[in-house]
Amino acid sequence: MIASWPMTEDIAHIHGYYSPNDLYNKIIDGLNRLGKDLSKVTLDDLQPVDEFHIRGDAATKELIELAEFTADMHILDVGCGIGGSTRRLSHETGCRVTGIDLSDEYIDAADRLTRLLNMQERVRFQACSALELPFEDNSFDGVWSLQMNMNVEDKQAWLNETYRVLKPGRRAIFYEVCAHENTHIHFPVPWAQDSSMSFLVPPESFRKIIASAGFEIAVWNDKTDLAQEAFANATEPVGDPNLPVLGVYLLVGSDIQTKAYNLRRNLDEQCVSLIESVAVKPSPSASST
Ligand SMILES: C[S@@+](CC[C@H](N)C(=O)[O-])C[C@H]1O[C@@H](n2cnc3c(N)ncnc32)[C@H](O)[C@@H]1O
DSSP: OOOSSOOOHHHHHHHHHTOOTTHHHHHHHHHHHTTOOGGGOOHHHHHHHHOOSTTHHHHHHHHHHHHOOOTTOEEEEETOTTSHHHHHHHHHHOOEEEEEESOHHHHHHHHHHHHHTTOTTTEEEEEOOTTSOOSOTTOEEEEEEESOGGGOSOHHHHHHHHHHHEEEEEEEEEEEEEEOSOOOOOSOBTTBSSGGGOOOOOHHHHHHHHHHTTOEEEEEEEOHHHHHHHTTTOOOOOSSOOOOSSSTHHHHOTTHHHHHHHHHHHHHTTSEEEEEEEEEOOOHHHHHO
């Protein structure tokens, strides 16, 4: 699918990586093959394919606790993928969530899966770039962004935009892969086929960029150990891939086991780290004191 807004060449390159054909129907086909009744599909049924971040739904639930978002809020999910954690966030807290993503194929699947679960009243989606958000200043009661920064070269532009659309006094959640002590990354990885689409910075640099956008960092946790545990069993694939009926390979290709194995190597060899953070946009009264 071709995106309907003008794209720079670098963004088009990333868009191409996240553009499988006919994604929604492939997921429906998988659900049918698993014998699921399509009128009773649950969030848990979709979890193997729609939570495309390290530690999947377990991480989403921890982040929901950390976020403290409430039912009266409208949250922006930046880089929402096909909306697994977007829907989970709304389901657990009752909040409204708008998800945006670069990939119009993902947004199409996100929207149709949300209708399948009858959650469209509270969960909406829009295809656009995180670097140019089509929203007014101070529009959202919270921001939620899970493992998107790796594809963003201009992190300051992304974080400035995030800051702009967030209301003063409100919180942004970031759950992001960063660089580590060793700079040599094994490719491909789940977010990139090669180095031309991966832009990792060390945690301290990431923290400084968040602060330069104007945020105050309220929480900063290194989750690298948990990521290592989660990938400890990822082995180098041999022969034809033995893929489950539903999995994130539908999003980024059947070399997913090689990508998972390389992520394990990158974690073990201290080439990548994993950070969760809560960043607050100061309210005017707080910043003037
Ligand atoms: C690893 S996936 C994570 C998806 C989702 N947050 C989740 O946890 O399931 C990275 C996502 O970031 C999106 N992305 C990358 N660059 C982007 C940009 N500049 N603007 C919006 N989305 C972007 C990709 O299309 C992809 O869906």
